[in-house]
Amino acid sequence: MTDSPARVLSDDELDLLELALGGAVPPTVLTAALPGVPSDVVLTDAENTPLARLTARPGALPDVLEPLKPVAAAIGPQWDPAVRRPARDVRADLETGTGDDAENSVGLLVSEVPTCEESDTAVALVTGGGTEGAAGTPTSTVLLLVPVARRAPEAGAVGAPGLVRAASGLAATLAERTAARVRTVVVPWSGLGGTALEDVGAAYGAARVETLAARRSPATAAGVAALPRVQDDAVRALYPPASAAEVIRATKGVHRRGAVVFFTGLSGSGKSTVARALAAELDDDGLGTTLLDGDEVRHHLSKGLGFDRESRETNVERIGYVAALVAKHGGIAVAAPIAPFAAGRARVRTLAEEAGAHFVLVHISTPLAVCEARDRKGFYAKARAGEIAEFTGISSPYEEPDDADLVIDTTDVPVPDAVETVRRHLTSLLADPPR
Structure with a gap:
């Protein structure tokens, strides 16, 4: 191991490594996302801990990814081992489960905080009334797939802990309103590697994958997009234009002591x-x-x-x-x-x-x-x-x-x-x- 060159991975690359080590994507995807690395390289985190050895092989031979040390975990609901499980383990549980867990399962991608409309949509998808060609066929198992990244979210966006807590709330709703078994699954996801999130979701064992946010109605999508302007709109409704401009300016200029x-x-x-x-x-x-x-x-x-x-x-x-x-x-x-x-x-x-x-x-x-x-x-x-x-x-x-x-x-x-x-x-x- 010490004779191999090392590559320090960024947070996004660590997300992709975790996916590959868990069996959600093949090592070839990781190799393609790390241009310029040698054919035999030790992948480390920012603390220089050797996490895996990646060996790219010529021709049609598959690349090899050998785990060396566990990927470091942090705290927060997104790091709970009960929900942050390797894809191969989640998939194996479905395949060895009772009844038709694997064949009649759905993965619901919770990529944004679910709205009330999406909660109802999720219930419809699970009970068989929300997917063309599957109407009338209730789902036995639901995987709530929550893509989270190591990197910090954009300002004002709900981060990984909040998204996982929101998904847990949705899981409780589905358990109450349907007969399905509901499992929340955290998916390390930065978008790196060129693999579609839906394909990654399928690697966790879901027979079909639906993205809840993609099913928002235009009215709901517009309402969510307008949220940052709600306070400004309320100020403009209360004050004449010149006064509103000053109130808005003062509000945005509040400076907290760092x-x-x-x-x-x-x-x-x-x-x-x-x-x-x-x-x-x-x-x-x-x-x-x-x-x-x-x-x-x-x-x-x-x-x-x-x-x-x-x-x-x-x-x-x-x-x-x-x-x-x-x-x-x-x-x-x-x-x-x-x-x-x-x-x-x-x-x-x-x-x-x-x-x-x-x-x-x-x-x-x-x-x-x-x-x-x-x-x-x-x-x-x-x-x-x-x-x-x-x-x-x-x-x-x-x-x-x-x-x-x-x-x-x-x-x-x-x-x-x-x-x-x-x-x-x-x-x-x-x-x-x-x-």
């Missing part, structure tokens, strides 16, 4: 996991959130820097500078470098406070022995063997902060609880009136 949430801790402490989960939760709350993870920053903002003390301080200061810019304009920046030195962390705090932003220093205090035992990437073993110089906690010091706003040890604190602790603290700060 914040920098800065995680620090040893490699393997859990800081990146908690930071990613926090950023996803804040995005789902409608708060514009930018995640500056240590490894990803190293690939872009700090590419070329080494790991000596000066380079590490430069890396941390660059992260702090970008985070302060985000927060200065009302955004939330979540950063998760190791940041081993007190002076560098103090500089980040100063940059945030000079930008008029809240600053929250979170020390993920998981002990070295626990971090070393987790070691998904094998770095600690290499550092112990002298193969990696200047490795924090082994051959380079970590200065534990004495000014942390929150201290969390993930040895005993589950990730959801850690996220909730930080979220509560941040929410209390953001309750300050807009400036």
